[in-house]
Amino acid sequence: MSLLSLTLGRIAPQYKTLREWSIIYDQIISSKQVLPKTLESHRLYVARILETFGTRALGSIRPYEIATLIRDIHARTPQTARRVLIEARCLFSEAVNYGWLDRNPALDVKHLRAPVVRQRLSLDQWQRTYEWAELHSPPWVSRMLLLALLTGQRRADLQKMGFDDVWDGYLHVEQQKTGARIALPLALRMDAVDCTLGHAIEMCRCYAAPGPTLLRKSTGAHLARAYMTARFEKTREAACGVAEVPRTAPSLHECRSLSERLYRAQGVDTRTLLGHKRQSMTDMYNDDRGLERGKWKVLTLPHAATEQPELKDEQPP
Numbered sequence: 001m002s003l004l005s006l007t008l009g010r011i012a013p014q015y016k017t018l019r020e021w022s023i024i025y026d027q028i029i030s031s032k033q034v035l036p037k038t039l040e041s042h043r044l045y046v047a048r049i050l051e052t053f054g055t056r057a058l059g060s061i062r063p064y065e066i067a068t069l070i071r072d073i074h075a076r077t078p079q080t081a082r083r084v085l086i087e088a089r090c091l092f093s094e095a096v097n098y099g100w101l102d103r104n105p106a107l108d109v110k111h112l113r114a115p116v117v118r119q120r121l122s123l124d125q126w127q128r129t130y131e132w133a134e135l136h137s138p139p140w141v142s143r144m145l146l147l148a149l150l151t152g153q154r155r156a157d158l159q160k161m162g163f164d165d166v167w168d169g170y171l172h173v174e175q176q177k178t179g180a181r182i183a184l185p186l187a188l189r190m191d192a193v194d195c196t197l198g199h200a201i202e203m204c205r206c207y208a209a210p211g212p213t214l215l216r217k218s219t220g221a222h223l224a225r226a227y228m229t230a231r232f233e234k235t236r237e238a239a240c241g242v243a244e245v246p247r248t249a250p251s252l253h254e255c256r257s258l259s260e261r262l263y264r265a266q267g268v269d270t271r272t273l274l275g276h277k278r279q280s281m282t283d284m285y286n287d288d289r290g291l292e293r294g295k296w297k298v299l300t301l302p303h304a305a306t307e308q309p310e311l312k313d314e315q316p317p
Contacts, residue, residue, distance in 0.1 A: 021095050037177070119291070126145065257286075
C-alpha cells in the first residue's frame with residue numbers, strides 16, 4: 001500500500017487502494033441473490049483486475065490502463081477479456097455509487113471482438129452421432145443425445161434430470177446456471193427426429209439398473225459431467241470424423257443451439273425453452289455461424305397467394 005493511500009485515504013476515498021474497495025465490493029455482490037458458481041466467477045474476474053491494479057489508488061487508474069489490461073488478456077483468452085471488462089465496469093460503477101469515485105474509468109473502454117471458433121452442430125451430424133452411439137456406445141449416450149436435442153438444456157441440467165421431476169404431464173427443470181424454472185410438456189415433439197419428450201423419458205427407464213436420474217451408468221451410478229462431454233466427443237469423432245482444428249469441433253453444448261433452431265422452425269417458444277431472460281440471447285443460439293452458407297433460403301408465400309395468377313395477353317396502351 002502506498003504512502004499516498006495511507007495518508008490521504010483517510011480523508012478522500014479515491015486515494016484508497018483498489019484492493020481496499022474490492023473488500024466492500026465483494027460484500028455488495030455477496031449480498032445479491034446469485035448462485036455460488038456465479039459468485040465464484042465474479043471473484044475470479046475481480047482477482048484478475050487486482051493482479052494489475054490492486055495496490056493502486058482508486059482514483060489514479062486511467063481508462064487507457066484498463067484498455068491495456070483487456071488487450072493483454074484478449075491476446076490469450078478473448079472470452080475472458082470480455083468478462084473481465086464487464087466486471088471492471090461493475091466494480092468501478094459501484095465505487096461511484098458509494099462515493100469512492102467521481103467517474104468510472106472502465107466505462108469508455110471498448111469490448112474487443114472475440115472470434116467465434118466453435119462450429120455449430122448440424123442435424124446431419126447429430127443423426128450420424130446418434131446412430132453410431134446406438135450401435136457402439138453405452139446405452140446412456142444415445143439417450144443423452146436425444147434428451148439434449150428434445151429439451152435444449154445444458155449439460156448440468158441433463159445430468160440431474162430425474163424421474164421425480166416428471167409430474168402432471170411435464171418435465172420440470174430448474175436450471176443450475178440461472179435458477180430458471182421451466183416445465184416442458186411431455187407432448188413436446190421434435191419433428192426432425194419424429195420423437196416426443198415423453199417417449200424419450202420412457203426410453204430412460206429400463207436400459208440400466210434403477211436409479212433416480214434419467215441418465216446413468218449401467219449400474220445405476222451417477223454420471224460425471226466431464227465423462228458426458230468426453231463420451232460425446234468420442235462418439236461424434238467416430239461418426240463424423242476428427243476436426244482439423246479440435247477446438248472448433250461442435251461440443252455437447254451445441255445440441256442446445258441445434259434444438260433452438262429446429263424448434264423455432266416449428267414455431268415453438270424457444271426463449272422459454274432455453275430459459276433466457278432476453279430474446280437477444282436466444283437469437284444468438286439461432287445463429288448457425290455459417291452452417292447453411294451457400295444453401296437457398298426459400299421464401300414461403302401466404303396460403304392465399306400460392307395460386308399462380310393467370311397471365312393475359314394485354315395490348316400496350
